[in-house]
Structures are given as C-alpha cells and as structure tokens.
Amino acid sequence: MTAAAPVSEPVPLSRNRGYRLLWGGQALSEFGFHATAIAFPLLVLALTGSGAASGLVMGTVAAAQLVTGLPAGVLVDRYDRKAIMLGCEAAQAAAALSLVVAVWSGAAAVWHMVVVAAVFGASAALFEPAESASLPALVADEQLPTAVAMNTARASMGQLAGTATGGFLFAVGRFVPFLVDTVTHTLSFVALLFVRLPRRERPAGGAGPLVGEALAGLRWVWREPRIRVTVLCAVVLNLFFSAFYLVVIVVAESRGVPSGEVGVMAAMLGVGGVLGALTAPVTHRRLGPYGAIVAVFWALAVLAPVTVLVDSGYPIGVLFALMAMFPPAANTAIMTDQLLRTPDELRGRLTSTLVLACGAAGAAGPALGGSLAQLLPGGRAILLCSAGMATAAVLATVSPSLRTLARGHETGRQPVAAD
Structure with missing residues (x-):
C-alpha cells in the first residue's frame, strides 16, 4: 500500500x-x-x-x-x-x-x-x-x-x-x-x-450575440433559487434604505440640525462600513452565511425607525454607523456563496447583474425618498421606509432557499460550484 x-x-x-x-x-x-x-x-x-x-x-x-x-x-x-x-x-x-x-x-x-x-x-x-x-x-x-x-x-x-x-x-x-x-x-x-491568472479556455462554439449571452446570464441568476432570492431582497433593501437616507437628511435640516452635524452624520456611514468590513470574516464565521444575511436586514429594519425619536445629528450618526456595520458580513456571505455556485464562464455576468440590479435600486431610492419627503411628514416617511426594509427582512428570514445556507453551515459543508 x-x-x-x-x-x-x-x-x-x-x-x-x-x-x-x-x-x-x-x-x-x-x-x-x-x-x-x-x-x-x-x-x-x-x-x-x-x-x-x-x-x-x-x-x-x-x-x-x-x-x-x-x-x-x-x-x-x-x-x-x-x-x-x-x-x-x-x-x-x-x-x-x-x-x-x-x-x-x-x-x-x-x-x-x-x-x-x-x-x-x-x-x-x-x-x-x-x-x-x-x-x-x-x-x-x-x-x-x-x-x-x-x-x-x-x-x-x-x-x-x-x-x-x-x-x-x-x-x-x-x-x-x-x-x-x-x-x-x-x-x-x-x-x-x-x-x-490561469489561462481560461474560450467558450465552446465561440462567442454568441452580445444580447443573447447577457440574457443567458440573467436566466442563470433567475433559475438559481438562492441567488434569485438574495438579489430580490437586496434590491428591496437598497431601494428603501437609499430613500430612508435622503429622508433623514431632509428631516434633520428641517429640524435645524447644523450642516456640520449633518456632514458628521453622513460620514459615520463610512466609519461603520470600514469597521464592519474589518470584522466581517469573524462575523461570517460566528453567525454563518444565513445568520449574517438575515442580521443585516433586521438591523436596518429595527434601527431605522429609531431616528424618528432623535433630534441631534450625532446620535443619528451613531445609528448610521451601527447600520453600516452589518452589510459587509452579509455581502461576504452572499458573494462567497454565489461565486462558488456559479460556473466560471458565467461569473462575470453574475456580478454585473448584481451590480446593475442593486445600483438601479440605489439610484431609484433617492427619487422615492424625495417624493416621500415632499408628500408626507418626515416621521411618517421614515416609518414607511422602515416598513419596506422590514418587509425585506421578513422575506429573507422565511425564505426556504436562504435557510439551506444555515444547514450547510451547521454541517460544516462549504457551498459547491454548480455542475
């Protein structure tokens, strides 16, 4: 032997x-x-x-x-x-x-x-x-x-x-x-x-029409339940958080918060994002992929309505920092799972689809927030955005597809690439 x-x-x-x-x-x-x-x-x-x-x-x-x-x-x-x-x-x-x-x-x-x-x-x-x-x-x-x-x-x-x-x-x-x-x-x-980087094989049969290959990537994203659910939930969350952010800025200025405080308040999102990204590997290991994803949805849904009760820019900045600490761990869980599940010849289209979907939601969010701030009192507009984020949190929590991430974590199995 x-x-x-x-x-x-x-x-x-x-x-x-x-x-x-x-x-x-x-x-x-x-x-x-x-x-x-x-x-x-x-x-x-x-x-x-x-x-x-x-x-x-x-x-x-x-x-x-x-x-x-x-x-x-x-x-x-x-x-x-x-x-x-x-x-x-x-x-x-x-x-x-x-x-x-x-x-x-x-x-x-x-x-x-x-x-x-x-x-x-x-x-x-x-x-x-x-x-x-x-x-x-x-x-x-x-x-x-x-x-x-x-x-x-x-x-x-x-x-x-x-x-x-x-x-x-x-x-x-x-x-x-x-x-x-x-x-x-x-x-x-x-x-x-x-x-x-290792040399990649050219796609079998040569390159097809650009539109056809783009649609093939979209079909792949839609056919994969876990990828489809995370994209939909992320789009909803980005839409309502972007709207919420603008509404909070408008409400803060209407309450007489000095512009300097507003600037500090906005900068705290970056501070929280850096801290969250640095601790993301540990958070990902401790909570597991499913826990990390669900945590970011509920953190935003719970913390966002608290801003209705706060009049100063500095406490709102602290809330912003806390909100920003959770997304990096969720992003780690989502991108790791999706990259490992997706064949190499589709990984570029996977990432571009995610960026496009979330970017479009992030771009539409300020327009939604501006309309809400114009039509509703500030507190109600914030609560409506919070309700949208809570809806995304519920959908992510009860999703059978995302729960498979929790089972894989408990058994110690890593996600595997699709055949």
Missing part, C-alpha cells in the same frame, strides 16, 4: 502575491477615484457656476455604469479578465491625465469632463465583475470569504479616505485631484502586470 499524498495547505492571503498585488493596486485606484468624485462637481462649479452642468457630469458616471453593466459581464466572461482590468486602469489614467492637461492649460470644457466621467463609469462597470470573477482563481475556496471581506474593507476605506482628501487636494490646485488619480491608476496598472 502507498500512503496518500498529504493535502497541501493554501498559501495564506498575507503571502499570496497575486492577491496582495491586486488588493494593493485597487486600494490606490479607489482612493483616486473617490478623490475625483468630490473634485468633479467642485471643478464644474468653479469653471461654469452651473449646478445643472455639475449634475450632468456626475450623472454621467452613474449612467455609464448602468449602460455598461450587462454588456460588461458578457465581455468579462468572453475575453481575458486580466487584459480587461489592465485596459480599465489604462483608460482611467489616460482620461484623468487629459483633464490635468486641460485644467493646467485653461482649456477645460464641460464636454471634456462628460467624456472623462463616461470613461470612469464604464471602466468601473467593467473592472468590478472582472475582479470578482477572478477571485476564485487567485485564492482557495476556503479563503474566499476573507478575500471578499477584505475587498469590501478596501472599498470602504478608499471611499472614506478619498472623499475626505479630495476637497483638500482641490484647494491645493484644481488639477491636483486628477493628477493624483492619474498616478494611482498608473500604479495599479503596474501592479496588475505582475498578477498571474
């Missing part, structure tokens, strides 16, 4: 060269992206004095992300994912550099900024599914929850640091935030050059 070969332990994430390069490069890239997100409207206002032009430029980023969303997933599944990520970083660096030159020479124009914003939005829509679909090839299956959580922490820290720094950089010079963005995307491009 021959002894069985020992099972090799996966390389820890701290020593996984490919993952560290990807994570570090994107930490820089996201910092630059969020610094320019603050600088963009400031630049438009400084050059034109037009709020409408500022809204046009900022709206272009979101519009480009939405329009590119579904096709992005198809392209990520069809072509080399590393090449797509490199192309996105190169395009953003070139676009930011063109704006640096234009601002420096006094030739900046609104149409130019709209083009740059479109490049930023489309690149973000392409890069996210490419990165998510590449994660299972970079890390072991059992490390995927931690890798997803660390990516969530990176995004929260990039948003918090970039947003806080962007205004300061703009005060130094109007072109400075865009110069910093050029440098960060260039460094990320260089880091990506050294990330090794």
